[in-house]
Amino acid sequence: MVDYIARDGVALLQVNNPPVNALSHHVRVAIEEGLKKAGQDPRIKSIVISGKGSFIAGADIKDVSKPTILELCDLIESSGKPVVAAIKGFALGGGHEIAISCHYRIAHEKSKFGFPEVDIGILPAAGGTQRFPRLVGLEAALDLIPSGRHIGAAQAFKLGIVDKVVRGDAVEEAVKFAKSIAGEPLVDRRTSQRPVMGAENAFLAAAVKLAMKKKKGMIAPIVCLSVSFMGSLLPFEQGIQVEAAEAVVVFTSGQMGALQYAFFAQRAAPKWLLPCGASFKTVKGRPIRNAAVIGAGTMGTGITMAMLNAGIPVTLVEQDRKFLDKGVSLLKLLYAGSVSLRKITQDQCDAILSKLNTAVGYKSLTNVDLVIEAVYENMALKKQIFAELDRICPPETFLWTNTSALDIDEIASATRRPDKVLGTHFFVPAYHMKLLENVRGKLTSAETVASAQMFGTRIGKIPVVVGNCHGFVGNRMLHKYVYEADFLIEEGCWPEDVDMVAENFGLPLGPFKVRDLSGLDIRVRGLLEQAKAAGIEINPATRFLNGERISLLSKSLVDKGHCGRKTGRGFYNYGKPGGKIPLNDRFIKDVIVEYCAERGIERRKVAYQEIEERLFLPLINEGFKILEEGIASKPEDIDTIWLLGYAWPRHTGGPMYYANMVGLDKIYNRICHYNELHKHSAHWQPSLLLKKLAASKTPMKDWMEVAQASSKL
Numbered sequence: 245m246v247d248y249i250a251r252d253g254v255a256l257l258q259v260n261n262p263p264v265n266a267l268s269h270h271v272r273v274a275i276e277e278g279l280k281k282a283g284q285d286p287r288i289k290s291i292v293i294s295g296k297g298s299f300i301a302g303a304d305i306k307d308v309s310k311p312t313i314l315e316l317c318d319l320i321e322s323s324g325k326p327v328v329a330a331i332k333g334f335a336l337g338g339g340h341e342i343a344i345s346c347h348y349r350i351a352h353e354k355s356k357f358g359f360p361e362v363d364i365g366i367l368p369a370a371g372g373t374q375r376f377p378r379l380v381g382l383e384a385a386l387d388l389i390p391s392g393r394h395i396g397a398a399q400a401f402k403l404g405i406v407d408k409v410v411r412g413d414a415v416e417e418a419v420k421f422a423k424s425i426a427g428e429p430l431v432d433r434r435t436s437q438r439p440v441m442g443a444e445n446a447f448l449a450a451a452v453k454l455a456m457k458k459k460k461g462m463i464a465p466i467v468c469l470s471v472s473f474m475g476s477l478l479p480f481e482q483g484i485q486v487e488a489a490e491a492v493v494v495f496t497s498g499q500m501g502a503l504q505y506a507f508f509a510q511r512a513a514p515k516w517l518l519p520c521g522a523s524f525k526t527v528k529g530r531p532i533r534n535a536a537v538i539g540a541g542t543m544g545t546g547i548t549m550a551m552l553n554a555g556i557p558v559t560l561v562e563q564d565r566k567f568l569d570k571g572v573s574l575l576k577l578l579y580a581g582s583v584s585l586r587k588i589t590q591d592q593c594d595a596i597l598s599k600l601n602t603a604v605g606y607k608s609l610t611n612v613d614l615v616i617e618a619v620y621e622n623m624a625l626k627k628q629i630f631a632e633l634d635r636i637c638p639p640e641t642f643l644w645t646n647t648s649a650l651d652i653d654e655i656a657s658a659t660r661r662p663d664k665v666l667g668t669h670f671f672v673p674a675y676h677m678k679l680l681e682n683v684r685g686k687l688t689s690a691e692t693v694a695s696a697q698m699f700g701t702r703i704g705k706i707p708v709v710v711g712n713c714h715g716f717v718g719n720r721m722l723h724k725y726v727y728e729a730d731f732l733i734e735e736g737c738w739p740e741d742v743d744m745v746a747e748n749f750g751l752p753l754g755p756f757k758v759r760d761l762s763g764l765d766i767r768v769r770g771l772l773e774q775a776k777a778a779g780i781e782i783n784p785a786t787r788f789l790n791g792e793r794i795s796l797l798s799k800s801l802v803d804k805g806h807c808g809r810k811t812g813r814g815f816y817n818y819g820k821p822g823g824k825i826p827l828n829d830r831f832i833k834d835v836i837v838e839y840c841a842e843r844g845i846e847r848r849k850v851a852y853q854e855i856e857e858r859l860f861l862p863l864i865n866e867g868f869k870i871l872e873e874g875i876a877s878k879p880e881d882i883d884t885i886w887l888l889g890y891a892w893p894r895h896t897g898g899p900m901y902y903a904n905m906v907g908l909d910k911i912y913n914r915i916c917h918y919n920e921l922h923k924h925s926a927h928w929q930p931s932l933l934l935k936k937l938a939a940s941k942t943p944m945k946d947w948m949e950v951a952q953a954s955s956k957l
């Protein structure tokens with residue numbers, strides 16, 4: 245766990261706890277023993293702490309016990325013999341706190357520093373909130389501690405975190421340096437004994453505002469700020485007591501558990517398992533050497549960029565030269581933006597673009613490993629494209645379709661290789677968003693799934709395998725939330741009432757601000773297509789589609805020219821087309837009142853609790869139905885999809901974790917209550933799995949056993 249190597253008067257304590265050298269119990273004990281041994285050995289004059297591979301990525305999130313990291317930090321700092329940290333890779337959280345408790349720090353140029361504690365709902369409570377401001381000054385501390393941001397060695401040097409940055413072997417350099425300072429006095433090297441620079445300045449208000457915006461709803465960043473600030477006005481020992489008292493607040497808040505769950509859920513989600521038993525452990529994917537993307541619209545260019553960024557050569561294909569040129573110009577514009585923002589250099593930009601080819605028509609696609617079709621959502625068009633691709637591409641080429649809801653099996657039926665057809669649901673903008681839903685059809689092979697997962701990881705996404713149904717996992721759940729938001733308006737809320745509840749819950753924007761952004765006409769078109777497919781003619785009085793309640797409020801607004809931000813008015817008034825600031829509007833309220841009066845809908849005052857429950861419970865209920873049907877293979881997959889694709893507030897873990905935290909019996913009872921009141925909305929019919937889990941009080945980790953046992957009945 246920790247190798248102790250004594251050489252030429254220097255004791256090297258090298259943490260060896262793969263994969264990330266987390267400070268699990270055995271590691272902490274071994275460091276403590278190593279320090280004591282070195283302290284007692286008269287031949288040892290100085291000590292170096294390092295990690296094999298990387299330095300230390302912080303506490304072991306699954307194991308926080310004694311000796312505490314605080315005790316270790318104190319032991320290091322109070323050592324009579326100089327202690328030097330030799331840092332490669334990551335010095336994060338408790339690892340960072342250990343580093344700043346050492347008397348000197350030597351870092352490799354590629355090393356990274358940060359306090360990710362806030363992102364798992366806690367604070368750097370091993371003295372970090374007190375030592376760090378003493379090392380770098382209050383302004384930098386109030387920036388870095390609550391943001392959780394990583395910084396590189398060069399910036400760490402500028403801030404005074406590290407004493408020297410090296411290109412070669414940091415451990416060798418540190419050992420050499422440790423030898424050279426043996427016996428030197430250490431008083432001014434003990435971080436806790438330094439004054440805090442900049443404590444008289446008033447950064448706090450600005451830092452609090454920033455934390456409230458960037459880490460909305462999270463307790464830990466605000467506690468970090470207040471504790472670091474208070475500590476800057478107090479002697480170190482008193483600051484440590486404040487830190488310990490406030491740590492209790494965050495350790496006992498539900499947010500810590502939720503954030504830690506989210507961390508592991510995101511790492512578990514790409515690990516796939518199919519109903520047939522094939523899994524990431526048993527099936528290998530085929531690497532993608534080159535690819536083609538069909539369609540140079542927003543999605544096609546975004547997907548192309550995601551692949552180019554990962555070094556995959558891409559041919560971007562359109563049927564029309566004009567559309568192709570437009571897409572390529574957009575793509576080049578985005579890369580030029582990255583160059584001017586200094587995210588990439590001009591050379592890197594040129595190297596990326598050298599892997600881009602273009603083609604009009606599909607004829608050239610005779611030697612590609614993968615084609616991703618990304619035209620607009622039209623089943624007939626997609627089937628026609630797949631049939632043609634199937635004729636032209638080699639039989640082993642994967643044919644994947646980018647869609648947010650369409651039936652993968654139907655698209656696959658247009659080909660002679662349904663085993664190689666899969667849905668890739670990218671999120672906008674596709675070059676940026678981390679989530680990728682990989683949708684398996686009923687004939688998609690395990691090899692295709694494995695390849696899509698491997699591909700997703702390669703292009704920097706968190707890929708999650710989901711089953712084929714309308715909207716897959718994310719949008720299927722989202723639709724229920726969107727429906728209820730509309731019904732709430734019909735029943736008496738204003739758009740701003742509903743948005744406020746959703747935003748207070750932690751979403752960045754409420755459902756109506758989101759719809760104004762994406763365009764009301766898009767939803768109306770979807771509804772009209774649904775009606776057409778059901779053979780129903782929509783008229784202003786229509787309130788039900790196939791027996792299901794629907795709302796045509798968006799249509800009433802669109803008919804009056806309210807398409808959202810782009811027309812300057814939607815559910816809010818934005819002053820001008822393309823305006824960004826939503827203002828409440830009497831005229832919009834009149835449209836709503838008139839719409840309700842025409843349909844004989846009586847408006848009433850809807851309580852806050854009802855708004856919250858009606859927005860989120862149907863979505864959660866749908867999540868349990870998705871587990872029950874095997875569309876998702878574990879709750880972590882659903883939560884990851886919502887955290888990464890829909891900005892679900894991370895400190896509640898995701899919809900499934902949130903339901904578990906609230907209590908499944910409570911959730912189930914409230915869903916039954918609304919089911920009694922809303923018989924025309926199938927999304928209120930309670931999931932059978934939810935009912936079973938609520939009754940059996942099954943822990944979350946065992947939910948899938950109950951789901952599988954039920955599906956076998």
Ligand SMILES: C/C=C(\C)C(=O)SCCNC(=O)CCNC(=O)[C@H](O)C(C)(C)COP(=O)(O)OP(=O)(O)OC[C@H]1O[C@@H](n2cnc3c(N)ncnc32)[C@H](O)[C@@H]1OP(=O)(O)O
Binds near residue numbers: 305
């Ligand atoms: C009290 C609390 C104190 C004192 C703290 O220190 S809190 C801070 C704890 N540390 C962190 O939050 C760091 C979390 N880790 C990371 O950010 C990243 O893992 C990394 C930047 C260090 C490396 O990233 P990467 O190379 O992409 O690797 P993965 O993220 O995929 O991780 C590899 C496997 O290691 C497991 N892991 C990572 N960190 C921890 C940890 N702190 N405790 C326990 N396990 C950890 C991670 O789950 C991966 O496991 P598998 O999925 O492969 O099983």
